[in-house]
Amino acid sequence: MNYSGWKNYHAHIDKGFLIPPNSYQDEPAPIRAEWTRNAKVLLSKEEIKVAASLALEKMHKYGTTYVRTHVDVDPLFELRAVEALLEVQQEWKDRLVLDLVAFNQEGFERFPETEVLLREAIKMGVNGVGGHTSMDQDGKEHIDKIIGIAEEGNLDWIEFHTDETGRADDFNLPYLAKVTTERELKHKVTAIHCCSLANVDDKVALDTIEAVAKSGMTVTTCPTAIATRSLTRVKELAKAGVPIQLGSDNLRDYFNPLGSGNMLQYGQLLAYVSRFYELKEIEQIISWLNAEPENERVKQQLSQLAIHLSYPIKTNTDLLAEAPAPQLIEAVR
Ligand SMILES: [Zn+2]
DSSP: OEESOEEEEEEOTTSOSOOTTOOOOOOOHHHHHHHHHHHHHHOOHHHHHHHHHHHHHHHHHTTEEEEEEEEEOBTTTBTHHHHHHHHHHHHTTTTOEEEEEEEOOSOTTTOTTHHHHHHHHHHHTOSEEEEETTSSSOHHHHHHHHHHHHHHTTOSEEEEEESTTOOTTOOOHHHHHHHHHHTTOGGGEEEEEOGGGGTSOHHHHHHHHHHHHHHTOEEEEOGGGGGTSOOOOHHHHHHTTOOEEEOOBOOSSSSOSOOOOOHHHHHHHHHHHHTOOSHHHHHHHHHHHHOOOSOHHHHHHHHHHOEEEEOSOSOHHHHHHHOOOOEEEEOOO
């Protein structure tokens, strides 16, 4: 079987592959978040580049041709990670398309200076801006602020870690859908995770899914999130016509000590958790892993890669069951 390349729609390659003497310990999330903040202060641009390249090597080996990674921008990392990743983007441009989303991981309340730094990151040439709806007291205000900053630049992507806590009282997806519709932002906006949607009442969920579908936004699910919370209602979102994307999320850091970068493996995990077992459902997951973003620049860059994947395998079921590494065939241009 032949494919053009898998797409990893959400990662954090700026802070993965912990460097010694750092290692994962299974403490509560706020403690691990604190360790991450401490590490970010110390990580040099060169160390960030090494870590990011280690992640990309894994992803490339398993046939990934498009990676959209968040890059933390705050007074801890300052703009070192953006500088590092812009160089990595260039170094890898013949093997994969790397889109960078300048990310406010820590919230505006903890670090108000982040607003200025995000504007700097836009000037430096990132492809998008990202926020986190659970990081500030008022998730709606956070959404407005991020969209305001993003609209000052001519950006391809506006993304939110959305309702990642999974708590029914932490539910900003309806507001994000409303703003996306009003401002006609469509597929520029991606809601990542949407865990709370799994835990609100069915009627509320149904109305929200309709609003999300009407807005034209995309939803990215990261199956490894199941370690700590529910995955979103992937099947219902897809049935309503919402474009679904998959991401690896964190690899080998204080949030996830594992992570192969093999998109078929993440697809397989989604299949297990959400029971995509029928052939047409398995094929649906494969089609999501394969789908290019709705963006002419990215489509053009992908067409320049001239990489093809070949698998000595006969069916999509075998592909998702075994998640093998492909033979990478790089056509001579
Ligand atoms: Zn994430």
